Amino acid sequence: xxxxxxxxxxxxxxxxxxxxxxxxxxxxxxxxxxxxxxxxxxxxxxxxxxxxxxxxxxxxxxxxxxxxxxxxxxxxxxxxxxxxxxxxxxxxxxxxxxxxxxxxxxxxxxxxxxxxxxxxxxxxxxxxxxxxxxxxxxxxxxxxxxxxxxxxxxxxxxxxxxxxxxxxxxxxxxxxxxxxxxxxxxxxxxxxxxxxxxxxxxxxxxxxxxxxxxxxxxxxxxxxxxxxxxxxxxxxxxxxxxxxxxxxxxxxxxxxxxxxxxxxxxxxxxxxxxxxxxxxxxxxxxxxxxxxxxxxxxxxxxxxxxxxxxxxxxxxxxxxxxxxxxxxxxxxxxxxxxxxxxx
Numbered sequence: 001x002x003x004x005x006x007x008x009x010x011x012x013x014x015x016x017x018x019x020x021x022x023x024x025x026x027x028x029x030x031x032x033x034x035x036x037x038x039x040x041x042x043x044x045x046x047x048x049x050x051x052x053x054x055x056x057x058x059x060x061x062x063x064x065x066x067x068x069x070x071x072x073x074x075x076x077x078x079x080x081x082x083x084x085x086x087x088x089x090x091x092x093x094x095x096x097x098x099x100x101x102x103x104x105x106x107x108x109x110x111x112x113x114x115x116x117x118x119x120x121x122x123x124x125x126x127x128x129x130x131x132x133x134x135x136x137x138x139x140x141x142x143x144x145x146x147x148x149x150x151x152x153x154x155x156x157x158x159x160x161x162x163x164x165x166x167x168x169x170x171x172x173x174x175x176x177x178x179x180x181x182x183x184x185x186x187x188x189x190x191x192x193x194x195x196x197x198x199x200x201x202x203x204x205x206x207x208x209x210x211x212x213x214x215x216x217x218x219x220x221x222x223x224x225x226x227x228x229x230x231x232x233x234x235x236x237x238x239x240x241x242x243x244x245x246x247x248x249x250x251x252x253x254x255x256x257x258x259x260x261x262x263x264x265x266x267x268x269x270x271x272x273x274x275x276x277x278x279x280x281x282x283x284x285x286x287x288x289x290x291x292x293x294x295x296x297x298x299x300x301x302x303x304x305x306x307x308x309x310x311x312x313x314x315x316x317x318x319x320x321x322x323x324x325x326x327x328x329x330x331x332x333x334x335x336x337x338x339x340x341x342x343x
Contacts, residue, residue: 008170008178012044019158026124028053028164029117031110032076034069034195038078038130039174043182047081047126053128054083056117058110060091062102068121069195072177074190079186085117100292104291117153118162131156131165131225140229141210141218147296154237171226233307247278255279260287261331266328269306276303287330288317302328 016022016159030045032038032055045053057073059066070086095105111127111134118125139155158165167175179185179193187193199205218225254268262283268276280299285292298315305311313321321338322329329336 005178005181008174009044009047011169011174013048015073015158016166021126021164021166022126024049024052026052026126027121028126028128029114029121030055030128031083031114031130032078033058033130033197034072035130035192035197036176036179037132037135037167037172039194040178041084041128042076042080043179043185044167046082054117055080056085056114056151057087058106058113059086059088060106060109061088062091062106062192063197065195068188072192072195075188076186079095085113085198087113094322100289102293115162125162127163127167129163130167132167132170132172132175132214133230134215136233137215137226137229138207138210140233141214142206145210146293153233155238156232157237169230184316191282201215214307243275243278247275247282250279251276251282255283259285260333261329262287263326264302264306264328264330266325266327268308273303276306283330288319302330 022028028045028049030042030053032039032042034057054075055073057070059070063069070088074084074086089109091106091109092102094109095102098105100108114127118127132173136155140153143152143155156168158166158168174297183191198209215225222228250268250271254265254271256263256265264280264283268279271279277299280302281294284294284298288294297318298319301313301315301321305313305328309323309325311323311328312323314333315321318333320329320331320333322336
């Protein structure tokens, strides 16, 4: 094994150990798109966890090359002796029907199918993604530009429920080197070691713009930015986890949820302002449509309502905020109007 490959494996094994990502008795479902990151993930898991993983791929049918991508991943799974689960969806059509953006719809479907595959195996099963340090930095800058709460600057976490991300401490370049030096690496009939998604080069797309325009400028100022920002995000994540524990306690005490609305009891106004903001943020994510980007003014409006009786406002997603002696009710505007008409 080449020195570079060993170093890469050492980093991944340290990440797995430090963040308790999985045990030797677990089974892994690898989400593989065919890009360099996910292909490297398949090889790395094969090297450190050779007999307890399966490969899953979702064909989004968004690109002319999508069927070839799916065939590549299936052939890679055969090459590695791994079980393969392939699925196909017209993501563009489904996103239109659900009134979601294509990226959010595709992400939701990928995890839906990954969990479906996980249900086919007994014991403790983890879903494994190929997110890298580069992805984490991109998310950090994207959220900086759009706006986010403090917890959002933790960017991508090492683990979320049953999903693990063992490559988060590695840059994309290290993974490409790993594939190129991998003994007996799989190649398709055109000699490709992985499949390139050309849309990743289109800087009209927000992520591609951040990747190709903003991050290279930041790297010129500080070549160690991946390491430095990763360390900073880990510190933010640790503090965010602690805050979430406190917010969970606060939410149980002060919030009542129904299908698409929630009531905040009057005592909420006496809590710490940082915890209140995070609790409202979490509550809105719970009732708003999936993929909604929360606006700061929505949270500010609910905070103001908790301080003022008889306050009414209309916030994003056509939701109403109304306060009275019983607390603050956040609900769809249509339901608010119906209740007013009944009165």
